Amino acid sequence: MRVDYGAIVENWAFFKKQAPTAAIAAVVKADAYGLGSIPASRALAQAGARVFFTATSAEAALVRKALGEGPQIFVLNGPSADDVALHGDAKLTPILNSLAQIKLWDARGPAGLHIDTGMNRLGIGPEELTQTMMALREVSPTLVMSHLACGSDLKHPMNALQLKRFTDAATLFPKAPRSLAATAGALIGPDYHFDLIRPGVGLYGSGGLDANNPALSTAVNIDAPILQVRDVNAGETFGYGATFTAPKKMRTATVALGYADGYLRSLSGRGYGVLGGAKRPILGRVSMDLVIIDVTDCAEAQAGTMVEFLGPNAPLDDVASLAGTASYEVLTTFAGTVRKMGVRG
Ligand SMILES: *Cc1c(COP(=O)(O)O)cnc(C)c1O
Numbered sequence: 372m373r374v375d376y377g378a379i380v381e382n383w384a385f386f387k388k389q390a391p392t393a394a395i396a397a398v399v400k401a402d403a404y405g406l407g408s409i410p411a412s413r414a415l416a417q418a419g420a421r422v423f424f425t426a427t428s429a430e431a432a433l434v435r436k437a438l439g440e441g442p443q444i445f446v447l448n449g450p451s452a453d454d455v456a457l458h459g460d461a462k463l464t465p466i467l468n469s470l471a472q473i474k475l476w477d478a479r480g481p482a483g484l485h486i487d488t489g490m491n492r493l494g495i496g497p498e499e500l501t502q503t504m505m506a507l508r509e510v511s512p513t514l515v516m517s518h519l520a521c522g523s524d525l526k527h528p529m530n531a532l533q534l535k536r537f538t539d540a541a542t543l544f545p546k547a548p549r550s551l552a553a554t555a556g557a558l559i560g561p562d563y564h565f566d567l568i569r570p571g572v573g574l575y576g577s578g579g580l581d582a583n584n585p586a587l588s589t590a591v592n593i594d595a596p597i598l599q600v601r602d603v604n605a606g607e608t609f610g611y612g613a614t615f616t617a618p619k620k621m622r623t624a625t626v627a628l629g630y631a632d633g634y635l636r637s638l639s640g641r642g643y644g645v646l647g648g649a650k651r652p653i654l655g656r657v658s659m660d661l662v663i664i665d666v667t668d669c670a671e672a673q674a675g676t677m678v679e680f681l682g683p684n685a686p687l688d689d690v691a692s693l694a695g696t697a698s699y700e701v702l703t704t705f706a707g708t709v710r711k712m713g714v715r716g
Pocket of ligand 1: 398400447517518552553554555569570571572573579580
């Protein structure tokens with residue numbers, strides 16, 4: 372895995388252009404979607420990012436150590452009894468998601484407030500807002516935020532409904548900066564930008580759930596070497612389950628990449644590698660450490676040659692859709708399983 376941290380910065384700048392009146396945060400949860408939260412945060416902070424989001428306080432503490440004091444680091448999951456102290460030590464800003472978390476935090480420092488507007492996942496429900504204001508003891512939140520359920524479907528009626536609910540609820544906290552949009556939501560239009568947008572997957576080159584955005588730079592490349600090239604007769608079968616039968620004489624390459632590396636098994640018979648400027652289909656099942664591709668009439672196919680499985684010629688959103696999943700899962704499945712090599716920054 373090669374990660375282009377320069378591309379991540381370019382994508383951050385894309386959101387700056389997209390939402391010129393808002394601040395642009397960087398969501399670096401789950402180790403920056405598997406790309407490395409420390410190098411990603413460092414590159415983004417150097418480019419001017421001042422606000423970061425993680426899911427957990429442990430992730431946030433690592434980012435704090437890498438960035439030093441200054442940038443604001445929000446913890447989306449909010450505090451638990453076990454990590455209230457860590458929030459203080461690492462100067463983290465929790466997002467309070469429930470009355471219980473407000474009580475636990477007990478106004479001991481700046482905190483954001485998540486208002487649920489229809490996702491029903493995290494956040495204060497609309498019926499709890501009066502109690503919330505009382506529980507906050509008149510301390511104004513550092514941020515009021517909500518999250519869109521259907522942001523990548525620009526015309527989905529949920530967007531307008533959530534926008535209205537969010538705008539209404541936020542009037543109760545007139546001093547607090549407001550944030551609603553993540554990657555996809557930022558593209559719906561300026562009404563959704565408010566004071567801060569929170570792109571995550573867009574920084575890493577994907578348009579978001581079921582979406583593609585060709586304006587974004589490729590941040591992740593996965594390449595793997597050919598171990599063996601074979602000439603196979605018509606009627607021969609390939610790999611576990613013998614799920615593919617050669618319809619004619621074929622040349623095939625066995626490549627050192629498998630689901631143990633994070634290359635999803637659901638890409639069996641559906642994914643492809645890129646070699647010699649063409650897509651080379653996967654034949655049969657993806658194994659734990661190996662995959663077989665069709666390299667018939669491909670002069671470049673030799674033991675040791677690298678094949679691209681994710682990158683400019685094998686776009687993340689395309690691979691995700693062939694795997695029947697989202698770019699988020701493709702990225703985080705690679706996390707930690709393959710060797711990372713940074714390029715540019
Ligand atoms: C993960 C997350 C984001 C970032 O979402 P992307 O779709 O990756 O841009 C923003 N806000 C919240 C609350 C999140 O959970």
